[in-house]
Each structure stands twice: as structure tokens, then as C-alpha cells.
Amino acid sequence: MTPTALPAEFYTPFLSDTAKSRKPSPIRSLFPLEARPGVISLLAGKPNASTFPFTSIQLTSRSPTDPSKETIVEVNGDALAEGLQYSATAGIPSLVEWVYGLQERVHGRKKGEGWRPTITSGSQHGIYKAAHALFNPGDSILVESPVYAGVIPLFADLGCNIVAVETDANGISSKSLRSILESWPAGKPKPKALYTVPYGCNPTGMTATEDRRREVLQLAREHNFLILEDDPYFYLYYGQAERPPSYFRLELEQPEVGRVIRFDSLSKILSSGIRIGFASGPASLLQIMDMHTAMSILQTASLTQTITFALLDSWGYDAFITHTKTVSQFYKQKRDVFENAMQKHLTGLAQWTPPDAGMFFWFKLLIDPDTTADGDSETVIRSKALEKGVLALPGTVFLPDGKKTAYVRASFSLLEEDQVNEALRRLKEVILEERTSINSA
Structure with missing residues (x-):
């Protein structure tokens, strides 16, 4: 009808x-x-x-x-x-x-x-x-x-x-x-x-x-x-x-x-x-x-x-339509490179679900694995990650109420494989340093 x-x-x-x-x-x-x-x-x-x-x-x-x-x-x-x-x-x-x-x-x-x-x-x-x-x-x-x-x-x-x-x-x-x-x-x-x-x-x-x-x-x-x-x-x-x-x-x-x-x-x-x-x-x-x-x-x-x-x-x-399929496959390859680097550097340090479209990874930092409470990515990303030369967005900017969250958004659209690996290696260092700081507190 x-x-x-x-x-x-x-x-x-x-x-x-x-x-x-x-x-x-x-x-x-x-x-x-x-x-x-x-x-x-x-x-x-x-x-x-x-x-x-x-x-x-x-x-x-x-x-x-x-x-x-x-x-x-x-x-x-x-x-x-x-x-x-x-x-x-x-x-x-x-x-x-x-x-x-x-x-x-x-x-x-x-x-x-x-x-x-x-x-x-x-x-x-x-x-x-x-x-x-x-x-x-x-x-x-x-x-x-x-x-x-x-x-x-x-x-x-x-x-x-x-x-x-x-x-x-x-x-x-x-x-x-x-x-x-x-x-x-x-x-x-x-x-x-x-x-x-x-x-x-x-x-x-x-x-x-x-x-x-x-x-x-x-x-x-x-x-x-x-x-x-x-x-x-x-x-x-x-x-x-x-x-x-x-x-x-x-x-x-x-x-x-x-x-x-x-x-x-x-x-x-x-x-x-x-x-x-x-x-x-x-x-x-x-x-x-x-x-x-x-x-x-x-x-x-x-x-x-x-x-x-x-x-x-x-x-x-x-x-x-052929062009759009070519573009989507380009980003799939970028997604796969980022996913592989995530597994290499952040396994056990973050949680994520690989995207099926677009150009973003949304992942949760496991800053304190000994607690079930969500952490806060704001300071880790805006200050400590940036000090090591990694720029991403803390998840709070995407929440209407601006509440704290352990999530981070990363775009993979522009980076080459070596840049992705280096960025996530640096982020790994930040998370490990945060864990050490928490454990020694």
C-alpha cells in the first residue's frame, strides 16, 4: 500500500x-x-x-x-x-x-x-x-x-x-x-x-x-x-x-x-x-x-x-556509486590499520567496538582496572597525552550534559600506519603512567 x-x-x-x-x-x-x-x-x-x-x-x-x-x-x-x-x-x-x-x-x-x-x-x-x-x-x-x-x-x-x-x-x-x-x-x-x-x-x-x-x-x-x-x-x-x-x-x-x-x-x-x-x-x-x-x-x-x-x-x-564504494573501502583500510594498532598497543588498556562506517574510533580508557567505576579521560587526553604529542578529543565534549566519561574519540582518516602506531604507543605510555600514579597514591 x-x-x-x-x-x-x-x-x-x-x-x-x-x-x-x-x-x-x-x-x-x-x-x-x-x-x-x-x-x-x-x-x-x-x-x-x-x-x-x-x-x-x-x-x-x-x-x-x-x-x-x-x-x-x-x-x-x-x-x-x-x-x-x-x-x-x-x-x-x-x-x-x-x-x-x-x-x-x-x-x-x-x-x-x-x-x-x-x-x-x-x-x-x-x-x-x-x-x-x-x-x-x-x-x-x-x-x-x-x-x-x-x-x-x-x-x-x-x-x-x-x-x-x-x-x-x-x-x-x-x-x-x-x-x-x-x-x-x-x-x-x-x-x-x-x-x-x-x-x-x-x-x-x-x-x-x-x-x-x-x-x-x-x-x-x-x-x-x-x-x-x-x-x-x-x-x-x-x-x-x-x-x-x-x-x-x-x-x-x-x-x-x-x-x-x-x-x-x-x-x-x-x-x-x-x-x-x-x-x-x-x-x-x-x-x-x-x-x-x-x-x-x-x-x-x-x-x-x-x-x-x-x-x-x-x-x-x-x-x-562506484566512486562512493571506492571511498568507503579506503576508509575500511584506514579502520583496519587503526584496529590493528589498537590491538597491538592498547589491549587490556582500553575497550572498543570497531566501527562499520565513518572515520572514528570511540574507545574507553581503562585507567584504573581495579575499580568498576568509569574514569575521566579529560585530564589524560587534554593534558598528559598532549604533552606526549598526541591530540584527541575527550568524550565529555560529546555528552549533552558534559558529564565525566572515560571515553575518547580518535579520527583515523588522515594518518599513515606509522603515525597511527606511534600515536597509540604514546597513548599506551600515558595510560601506564596513570595506572602507576593511581597505584602509588
């Missing part, structure tokens, strides 16, 4: 006061009318393209199917003209259409199901706009804990009540989530949304299982909240098991669709510097997010969108 798209009025209670009062741009809202045949536009203050000095842009890239070969893509003519000029707030039409095709191919979501994409300046930009569209001071948001540190100040600045949900190696604990929701104080508005990074989570590296995702979706219907699916590591999955379906795909099995807002990024697979990502979700919520864009940055840069589309269009979807 085809699910029903939730109506636009369904989202009104979820919107922030700012979003409810925001008006469409009086100029940008009329941009589509310029495309009508016979219309002579006196609308926008667009600079005359004849004054732009650029005549063509040539890109050289490795072939996704044969890295020993390079291909050349040239951007000129109408494509370049589009990239040099102001464009639609939601993105240049060619790239928007490419995203429609990708989401259908990868997540089974077709046009006309009540959703649409919008191009963002990286996925963080999309999350920022979604948060401003949804939350008033005092509103509650559920977040997995540990959580991506970049959203903690965002939700805090909005005055949100941040509610931590326990996680483990299989993702969000649906038991913890259900307990929170079913014991929610009577008369207090329930959380509007859940924020999650379901693949290769930053910082834990966990990938949520399909069963957990289904349980979370069911709870979203039971307790009427939205799901902010932040997925920059989706294409960096390298686990042995088949990749679990996204929330965006699984939503199709629900009686209605429209609770999931998905955030994708090309930063990890094409370039972090191009700052291109895209949000996909209910058209009415995406419209609110686009109004935020129109009044802040007008649009994601047309030229980087055009360059990105030129490359993706020259590849086609098959080659794009």
Missing part, C-alpha cells in the same frame, strides 16, 4: 514562532515566473553577465571506474552562465533534479510523494536551518548520546531542552527512548524531534541496525515527533553485513510519510571545501528552510553547484 503524505497543516504545531512569522522573499519568490514564455522581467537586480570575466572552467578528475585515467569536464555556455548568476534558493535546477534521481535510486523515494530536496552549504547548514524552523526556547529535542558535538551549541543557543537517549553498538536504544517518552511529565509538551547520525556516528562510529530504526520510526508515530536524519557518513559504510536502509527509505513502510528530514553531504566523498549538501523532506518544511536561506545567504553558491553537477553528470549514477 502506498503511504499517504502528511498534509502541510500537520507541521504547523512543530514550527518555531520565528518560522511561523517568516514571510517569503518578495523578490526570490517570483523568480520562477521569469521562466514563463513571453515574460519580460524587470524583477531582480541581477548583474549583467557580459561584465563577468569568466569564459569557461575546466575540471580534471580521476575516473571512478579506472583511477589511473583522468577525465576532463568543461563548464561553459549556458551551464557556466547559470553558475555565474543568482539562482533559485532551493538550488540550480539541474543539481536539484540530480538529487531527485539519486534519492529514488538509493532510498526508493520518488517525485510526487510530498517531499522535495533543497541544496545546502553542507549538511550542517541544513541542520541549522531545520533547527531554527522547529524550535522555540524551552522546546525539547531528543538526541542520541554521545552526540555529534557540533549540534550541542546549536540546540543550546536556541534554548532547547536537550534530552539524551542512550546508545550502544547497535544504535539508539529504543528501550531508553520508549522509557523517556512514556514517563514524560504530564502537561509538558513532548519532544518535537529526534536528532540522530545513524551511519558511522560521530563520535561513536556506531551504525544503527535495521530493527532499531524500525522501532524508532514506530515510536515517532506513537509519540508524534520528527526525525532529523543527519547522514554525512552514509556512503562511508564498509560493514560486512548489507547496509541497513535509511530512515528516509524505511518511512515508506509507514502508513504516512513526512516525519523524516534527511541531510546528505558530498563533503566526505567529493570535497569538503565545495560545501555542497542537500536536505530531503516534507515540501512544506523545506519551504520554511528555504525562506531562512533567502534572508541569510540568498542561496548556496551557484558556481560550486554548477561545478559539482558537471562532474556528477559526466559520471552518471553508476559511476558515482
